[in-house]
Amino acid sequence: MMGDLESYLAVGAVLFVLGAIGFFTRRNLIVMVLSAEMMLHGVSLTLVTFGRLHASLEGQAFTIFILTVAACEAGLALALVLALYQRSKSLDVEFWTELREPDLPPPMLVDDAGQMPMVTPPARFPRLTPAGRVPENLDTGDRELVDDAASQTADVPTEPPQPKEVIKSVSH
């Protein structure tokens, strides 16, 4: 039979399960952290309901501690997300599937990995600003390279860049 309390417990269970679905399926690191917070909401609701069932405030006190831990978790998780973003220039969690024990099988990747290009960080090769005269006797391959370099740096101002102000570091 379902009474008043059980409907709250059911809502808590539904929230927890939906958060779990989000955590398992989404690949965006931020949405994964949000889904984990949603699972915490479900657990909080369950705890408050059980506290009311036993006519004690332990559930509410516990939920306040969950709130504290969730705030810490969010701060740390977002700092980690930023640090990971600095390395991969992407929020995709699949960049970090290599972080596993060497004897474990590779994780299950996206279903349609065959038809979509596997995500790789964009290759950024350094380009030199063309300087001086273009030599006369170039074959076609070299000519294409020169033209490509010229088109890449077409919007770069031609005057030499001014030396930037040296920012004095405040480290001791």
Add this chain to the structure above:
Amino acid sequence: MDWISQHRLEIFALALIAGGVWWLMPRPARLPKFVGLLMAICGAGLLAGRLHAAAGPKAQSLLFFAFAAAAILSTILMITNRNPVYSALWFAMATLSVCGLFLMQYAPFLAAATVIVYAGAIVVTFVFVIMLAQQSGATIYDQRPRQPLLAIVFAILLLAALLSTLQTSSAVDFQFANRHLAAVAVEPNSLSRPPADQYGTMLALGRSLFGDYLFAVELGGTLLLVATIGAIAIAPRRRGGSL
């Protein structure tokens, strides 16, 4: 088999919810959203109706259903939206709905604290991080979930197990648990058990927090301090010292 034939409607409702979530999952080909929404709403309504049919008339509270439906639908939209900014906003909406449920459970302080901490601080931080990290709009990894079918099937199985346990548990079990607690000779955490007229007031909650859980409160404060230092230490910074 007997059990399955008895609970056909509940299973059908759970399947409807699963199908709705599956339909709403981000994918490159745009399917009309309202079909999935309709499936999820029908499933949730059917489930609520079935579970509610067994409940007493005293549980008929319009507010409860409004808050519960808002929380569940916002969560579904949060985990299926392909734009993380909208996900964060739907998360704030779900948080507000959960706070409504807290209020109805005699937890006003908890509701206020949750609104301030979650909807006020955490969501804003999330939006700031999205702003810092993902400026280029829609990305490919937001449009291809990983293993959505497996995850949804197993999660809905877990939900079915939880709900069927809830449904078969009776009030007698709960009363037995209460009597068992009452029979324990040394009443644990006596400050956390206020008289009935003080349940849920700030006075009772403060007594519980700063009486029974004083050391835990101090530990929580220390944890916050340590987490702050850790977050500042982890956060990447450029040469000049800015983020």
